[in-house]
Structures are given as C-alpha cells and as structure tokens.
Amino acid sequence: MSTPDSELDKHLAALFGGLDTRADFDVRLMARLRAESQTDATERGKRARQQELTRHRRAVLELQSRRRLTLRMLALDALGMSLPLMVAVIAAWSRFGGDVMDISRQYGPYIAMFLAALIAAVPLLGMWREQTRSPIRLF
Amino acid sequence: MLTNASLMELVRAERRDEAIVQLLPAYRRKVFGLAYSLLRDREAAEDVTQEVFIKLWRALPAFDGRASMSTWIYTIARNASLSALRARRPQSSLSDAEVMDAVESSNPLPSADVLVERAAILRLVDQLPTKQRQVIMLFYMQEQSHEEVAATLAMPVGTVKTLLHRARARLSASAGKMSATA
Numbered sequence: 001m002s003t004p005d006s007e008l009d010k011h012l013a014a015l016f017g018g019l020d021t022r023a024d025f026d027v028r029l030m031a032r033l034r035a036e037s038q039t040d041a042t043e044r045g046k047r048a049r050q051q052e053l054t055r056h057r058r059a060v061l062e063l064q065s066r067r068r069l070t071l072r073m074l075a076l077d078a079l080g081m082s083l084p085l086m087v088a089v090i091a092a093w094s095r096f097g098g099d100v101m102d103i104s105r106q107y108g109p110y111i112a113m114f115l116a117a118l119i120a121a122v123p124l125l126g127m128w129r130e131q132t133r134s135p136i137r138l139f
Numbered sequence: 140m141l142t143n144a145s146l147m148e149l150v151r152a153e154r155r156d157e158a159i160v161q162l163l164p165a166y167r168r169k170v171f172g173l174a175y176s177l178l179r180d181r182e183a184a185e186d187v188t189q190e191v192f193i194k195l196w197r198a199l200p201a202f203d204g205r206a207s208m209s210t211w212i213y214t215i216a217r218n219a220s221l222s223a224l225r226a227r228r229p230q231s232s233l234s235d236a237e238v239m240d241a242v243e244s245s246n247p248l249p250s251a252d253v254l255v256e257r258a259a260i261l262r263l264v265d266q267l268p269t270k271q272r273q274v275i276m277l278f279y280m281q282e283q284s285h286e287e288v289a290a291t292l293a294m295p296v297g298t299v300k301t302l303l304h305r306a307r308a309r310l311s312a313s314a315g316k317m318s319a320t321a
Contacts, residue, residue, distance in 0.1 A: 008260070008307065008310055008311055008314065009279075011253075011256060011257050011260045012260065012264075012275065012279040012310075013279050013282070014257065015257055015260065015261055015264070015279070016172075016275075016276050016279040016280035017279060017280060017282065019168075019171070019172065019175060019181075019276075019280050020167075020168055020171065021167060021168070021171050021185050021188060022185065025167065025185065025188070025189070026160075026163055026167075028189065029159070029163070029189055029192055029193075030156065030159075030160070032189065032193060033155075033156055033159060033192075033193065033196055034156070036193060036196065036197070037155075037156065040197075
C-alpha cells in the first residue's frame with residue numbers, strides 16, 4: 001500500500017467527507033421538539049399554578065394573622081377602657097342624688113353584670129364573627 | 140445565516156422551533172462531526188446531535204447574545220459528547236463491521252483495493268490520540284478551515300495545525316510501514 005500525501009488526503013476526504021446524519025434526522029428532531037414543547041407548556045402551566053397557590057396561601061395566612069392581631073387589640077382595648085370607666089363611676093358615685101343611690105343599690109349588681117358582659121362580649125363577638133366568616137376558597 | 144439578534148428576536152416571539160430550523164443547516168454536520176470524532180459511533184453521535192439541539196432549544200431563552208452563537212453551540216456539543224462518552228462502555232477500537240460499514244458508506248463503488256486501503260486508513264485514524272483524531276476527522280469531514288476546526292474544538296489555530304500535521308505524518312508513516320510489511 002503506497003500512500004503519498006495526496007492519496008492520503010483523497011482517502012481521508014472520502015472516508016469523512018460524506019459523513020452526515022441520516023436523512024430523517026431533521027424530521028425526527030422536529031417531532032421531538034414538538035413533544036418537548038408540549039411538555040414545556042404543561043410544565044410552565046403547572047409551575048404558574050403552583051406559584052399562584054403558594055402566593056394565595058401566603059396571603060390568606062397573612063390575612064388570618066392580621067385578623068387575630070386585630071381581635072387581640074380589640075380585647076385589650078375593651079379591658080383598657082373598662083378600667084377608667086370603673087374609676088369614673090366610683091368617683092362620680094358620691095355626687096349622685098339619693099334616688100340614684102337607691103336605684104344603684106337596688107340594681108347595682110345587675111348594672112355591673114351588664115357592663116361586664118358588654119365589655120366581655122366585644123372580643124367574643126369578634127371571635128364569633130371570625131368563625132362564622134365563610135372560608136376563603138383558593139379556586 | 141442566522142444572526143444573534145434575529146435568533147433572540149425569534150426566541151422573544153416564542154418561535155424557538157423556527158430558530159432551531161434555521162440553525163440546523165449551519166450546525167447539524169458540525170455538531171455531528173464533533174460528536175462522531177469523540178464517540179466513533181454513528182448511532183451514538185446522531186443521538187448526541189439530537190440531544191444537543193434539544194438542549195439548545197431549551198437553553199435558547201437564556202442566550203443573551205453576548206457570546207458567539209457558534210462558540211455556545213460547540214460548548215454544548217462538546218459537553219454532551221463527553222457526557223455520552225463517559226456514560227458508555229469504553230471502546231478501545233472500531234470493530235471490523237464498523238470499519239467496513241464506514242468505508243463502504245464513504246464512497247459508493249470504490250474498487251476492492253481502495254476499500255481495503257481505506258479500511259486500513261480508518262483503523263489507523265481510529266488508533267490516533269483523541270485530539271489528533273478529532274482534528275483529522277473534522278478537517279476532512281466538512282472541508283473546514285483550520286480556524287473552523289479550532290473554533291469547534293475550542294483550541295488555538297496553531298494547535299490545530301500542529302495536531303493535523305502530526306496526525307498526517309503519523310498516518311503516512313503507519314501506512315508506509317503497512318505497505319512495507321504487506
């Protein structure tokens with residue numbers, strides 16, 4: 001076998017010059033890309049839905065936490081208001097006339113109970129309102 | 140020829156399939172050649188070429204146009220070929236059937252002597268060190284310039300010239316030895 005450079009070149013070009021993919025390469029690739037495209041769209045849809053769900057859940061949790069905080073503030077408010085009210089009533093007690101004193105002596109426990117129930121009812125009403133609120137639906 | 144700007148335009152318009160269709164004529168054989176020069180198996184090289192274009196399709200939205208498109212494609216092709224090479228069992232050399240298949244498909248109707256000679260040369264190419272084999276295959280496969288082979292293999296042009304020269308010298312010498320012993 002004698003192989004001068006030009007012959008070698010010729011052989012190498014003949015060996016590798018014609019190398020190519022099969023004729024249906026492009027068709028097969030495009031079919032795979034179409035399938036990939038569908039999967040990609042489904043995946044993107046899933047991801048978007050998941051992200052939206054997470055965002056929604058976070059918003060709902062935040063809202064619930066705010067409501068609880070508001071209720072707590074409301075309860076403390078009611079408690080805080082009841083104390084100066086009591087002080088004011090006690091301070092004003094002596095200035096009331098005899099009739100008022102009689103009435104208060106007669107109905108004092110009821111009035112006190114009514115006031116206590118009114119003050120205690122504020123957070124209870126808030127809680128009841130919270131529990132009877134229709135649940136937030138995600139979808 | 141698809142420019143970076145027009146490629147990015149297609150990607151922005153959600154027309155990645157079209158971008159791939161436009162990239163295929165320019166890069167299919169080059170990517171296939173690169174994969175084949177490493178894997179030495181047409182089927183495997185074709186699978187890798189498909190994978191490369193699918194990876195390209197997936198990665199197109201991330202292409203910012205700062206790097207050259209060809210550099211980007213060859214990088215993906217080299218990495219995919221090397222991964223495929225690592226994943227398959229090590230292949231020491233081409234089998235007789237593979238050599239004959241390659242030689243017979245290289246040029247229809249050569250004489251029996253030419254077939255034998257080409258089979259011998261293919262075996263010699265197969266035994267070359269990887270880099271030399273890659274340079275030889277890519278250079279003759281696509282009649283590429285030294286610059287193009289250098290870009291495909293991410294090598295300096297000087298290195299490609301040196302590797303090509305060494306490979307050809309080695310092939311000539313081995314072919315000479317074979318003819319002397321025949």
